[in-house]
Amino acid sequence: MNFGAALDVAIGLIFVYLLVSLFVTALNEYISSFLNKRSEFLLQRVQSLLGGDGSETRSGDWSPQMCAVWNHPLINALKSHNLAEDHGTKRGALLKNAPSYIPGKTFAVALTETLKPSETAHLSFAQLKTAVAGIENNEPLKAALLPMLDDAEGKLDVFQQNVATWFDRAMDRTSGTYKRWIHRLTFWAGFAVAVAFNVNSLQLIDNLWRDPVARAGLVAQASQSVQGATEARDVEANLAAPAPTPAPTPAASAEGDEATAPECACDGGQSAADLAQDLPLPIGWSQEGLCALVHEPLSSLPPSKRPASACKTPYRTGWSATAKILLTLLGLAITGLAVSLGSPFWFGILQSVTNIRATGIKPDRADGTAQR
Known part of the structure; x- marks a missing residue:
């Protein structure tokens, strides 16, 4: 078993759970406020x-x-x-x-x-x-x-x-x-969002395992998000802690501005949600996805007999269609159950897993400052 690929699949899945959890949290606040x-x-x-x-x-x-x-x-x-x-x-x-x-x-x-x-x-x-x-x-x-x-x-x-x-x-x-x-509402809201956007955990795992491009892109975005959140927290901690310093000389000031410019520069990359949409992930309903519930997959037919669309393949047998629908509902229910744990939980897990992937946290310097 490829441990690196399995870890990347876990990171990608956790990142998707985090994105859905953030959306569900906002939805819960609206529902709670509307119902008082x-x-x-x-x-x-x-x-x-x-x-x-x-x-x-x-x-x-x-x-x-x-x-x-x-x-x-x-x-x-x-x-x-x-x-x-x-x-x-x-x-x-x-x-x-x-x-x-x-x-x-x-x-x-x-x-x-x-x-x-x-x-x-x-x-x-x-x-x-x-x-x-x-x-x-x-x-x-x-x-x-x-x-x-x-x-x-x-x-x-x-x-x-x-x-x-x-x-x-x-x-x-x-x-x-x-x-x-709120916990019960989060589960049902998470399940509803998973159904609405077809966030199927089992299908995600299969897609990320088979597609190294999507896996690498999602892992890169997850790592970037964790790093950005960590840097923002460090900046907030530095601003909250008073540390008066003597006025720098012009040369030192110019050198300091140059050194801190990359950290303060705004990142113009895509947001996590935009990247998740651009990556080839099985999220969202399509005609092909709906047809896959009741039609045989294209891969089950020889290449010479494969039609242009999955909707033109033969219908599944009774047991095959039942198993496919049950597995789809199970994958959606797993997503709802995972989302019910909340976005803080998944962000903490994402930090821990990305640290494992990055071979741990770097030790602090001798002067007590953290290494980047």
């Missing part, structure tokens, strides 16, 4: 913390504490529009106006002030304890706040910190729920 999923998960969690069961958005049965906290000026300031809302607000308008995030400290202050009697200017701890004990028809919220009062030992700021910690931990669980939803 962050706001929906946040609203459901706030309703749950304030004594609801998560169904209030549809049923319209908000607790008094939920209405008071949700319409508090500190929470309203985080909304798209400073509007008062309650169970009568339509769900679409409610989610569109709801914030995506609420700081724990802001929630704690808003909840504390909603418990303050209307005639009280400054809330004391004793008044707060009386207000919590007097909560009616909301036993879950009352049961959650009473232990925080006991733990505060008579200090209002400690109670607010306890509430903020309680809220932040609930938001961590909400974040986990949202990430699981």
Whole structure:
């Protein structure tokens, strides 16, 4: 087995996964923003913390504490529009106006002030304890706040910190729920993109293994992309780290400009997506590709009997057509599953594999600078 060719196939496949993952990530952000999923998960969690069961958005049965906290000026300031809302607000308008995030400290202050009697200017701890004990028809919220009062030992700021910690931990669980939803969305979006553009992993592997030109071109573009990202990160790190130096002499300045010019020069080459389209990769649907699902391949016929088009070859037998379609669906599903891992995962893998191909990372110079 040719290990070098196998490694190049892996690099090319990973690079394709990275490109599709970037596209799917942008698609996911659009879908999530269009559906207001962050706001929906946040609203459901706030309703749950304030004594609801998560169904209030549809049923319209908000607790008094939920209405008071949700319409508090500190929470309203985080909304798209400073509007008062309650169970009568339509769900679409409610989610569109709801914030995506609420700081724990802001929630704690808003909840504390909603418990303050209307005639009280400054809330004391004793008044707060009386207000919590007097909560009616909301036993879950009352049961959650009473232990925080006991733990505060008579200090209002400690109670607010306890509430903020309680809220932040609930938001961590909400974040986990949202990430699981995004993960499922990423898989189905990746599968849909793979079907739409015919990004078949099995077909890609076969094509890259058989076609050294496409394999070499894709590997070169992958290596160039990794190197460009590494150089951009190094430049960003150098700009972030203050390192004052004495003013250079004119000669030294000219020499430095000449030395740094190649690194700062813009690369006018093709983008990864453009190159992937130009390379002879089996990506995208064509009449020949569709015919290959139900017709015998041209290679199965002797050269003297091969027609001009794959669509004119004999139809596959029942088992042959079924196997071809199942393998195509399997290859598309593999792409969707791979894309669901996310672009950061594939970029990290691509860096590691390209370093292996380049015989490892060069050691730093004696002065501590990295070698190019």
